Amino acid sequence: MTAITNSQSGNFGNYDAHQSDSAAAQLRADKWMISGTILMGTAILGLFGLPLFLYGLRLQINAAKAGLSMRPTIVTLIGYLVIIDSALNSMGWTLDLFANHTLVNRVLTTGWGAMFDGGYFWHYNELWLGGAGAPGEKAWEIALIPVLFCARLAAAIGLLQMKRWGQQWLIVTCWMGVIVWTGYNTNMTIFADIRYSGVTFPVWGWWLYDIWYITPFLSLPYLHTVNREIFSE
Amino acid sequence: MNASNEKDLPLGTTAHYANMHKWLQRGLFVCLVCLVFEAALSFPLIAMWMGWPTLTLTEVCHEMEKVRFADDSRECIVPYPLFGPAEAKGQKTAQDTWGIQPRPHYKRIGYRDLVKFRDERLAREAAGARLRAERDVALKAGLSAAQPQQ
Structure with missing residues (x-):
């Protein structure tokens, strides 16, 4: 037994070295991408975060080209995009839910409402809870911030760690996202007078602004067709 | 797909789905970049559309309230009391056609319209004040002309 182990120790050693080199290169790339994502998740500082993220992505791609075992680029993009998408959605809605009387919210959110979605302008801060008073809007906020976006953030972190539960939970939360898009747009269509009357860029403006949040629709086809063996138990 | 092509594919991608994964990756990258630009620029661009820096952010807030509630006397309270x-609450001035699907009647806010609305309102108020002053002067003159006759 000892002899066998010793005879193969060179091979295991090479394998281990490759593994540790790969992990170190991935960690180095992730440190840049995490820093970039924290800044991008703040919205206003996003332009400072993007170069950091892109540099980390380049480090990862170069390490993979050099032969190290790195996370697939598409998994990296899905993971970090889901985090940014959840952060931006949560921040906007949390401002409306909890900080609806701050000056920044009354300029940013109601200004955005006047330009793209009257639900965030119409009778704003008249509801006892404050913020948007459009039918159904508060229910979406209360349901989605703690349930969907928190779960999706956790799933994205698991996915970036190449965990099987991360892939599975991202599938679950992206399907929740499909339900959200369907329900939310149906609500907006039924109450279209409130959402789009007197709005500067109605309907097409809203779609142009919000289309970039279609992460679930781009993630699901990949998550269902990737070889799941690459994610560890 | 031959073996060498298979080896060129990213980990987890089979030849059958390689093209789809390639386009999904491109779409994801575009979404990420657009989201970051949009999120970073939203606040400054919305503020500029609404009249900043000609108007301060507080004045932008005042003007939007006047439009929203069709009431020139409304102003944003800044800072707002924490548990107020x-x-x-209870406002009565907003203009809507009420029904099962309410329809608001506020003005559409175009590029820097709030500056225009503010200037027009100030001009109206100044004209009103001037008229009142002229009327007061005329009244006083009328009174003083009438007094000697008494």
């Missing part, structure tokens, strides 16, 4: 009631 909702700012617009």
Whole structure:
């Protein structure tokens, strides 16, 4: 037994070295991408975060080209995009839910409402809870911030760690996202007078602004067709 | 797909789905970049559309309230008391056609319209004040002309 182990120790050693080199290169790339994502998740500082993220992505791609075992680029993009998408959605809605009387919210959110979605302008801060008073809007906020976006953030972190539960939970939360898009747009269509009357860029403006949040629709086809063996138990 | 092509594919991608994964990756990258630009620029661009820096952010807030509630006397309270009631609670001035699907009647806010609305309102108020002053002067003159006759 000892002899066998010793005879193969060179091979295991090479394998281990490759593994540790790969992990170190991935960690180095992730440190840049995490820093970039924290800044991008703040919205206003996003332009400072993007170069950091892109540099980390380049480090990862170069390490993979050099032969190290790195996370697939598409998994990296899905993971970090889901985090940014959840952060931006949560921040906007949390401002409306909890900080609806701050000056920044009354300029940013109601200004955005006047330009793209009257639900965030119409009778704003008249509801006892404050913020948007459009039918159904508060229910979406209360349901989605703690349930969907928190779960999706956790799933994205698991996915970036190449965990099987991360892939599975991202599938679950992206399907929740499909339900959200369907329900939310149906609500907006039924109450279209409130959402789009007197709005500067109605309907097409809203779609142009919000289309970039279609992460679930781009993630699901990949998550269902990737070889799941690459994610560890 | 031959073996060498298979080896060129990213980990987890089979030849059958390689093209789809390639386009999904491109779409994801575009979404990420657009989201970051949009999120970073939203606040400054919305503020500029609404009249900043000609108007301060507080004045932008005042002007939007006047439009929203069709009431020139409305102003944003800044800073707002932490546990105060909702700012617009009980307001009676907003213009809507009420029904099962309400329809608002506020003005559409175009590029820097709030500056124009503010200037027009100030001009109206100045004209009103001037008229009142002229009327007061005329009244006083009328009174003083009438007094000697008494």
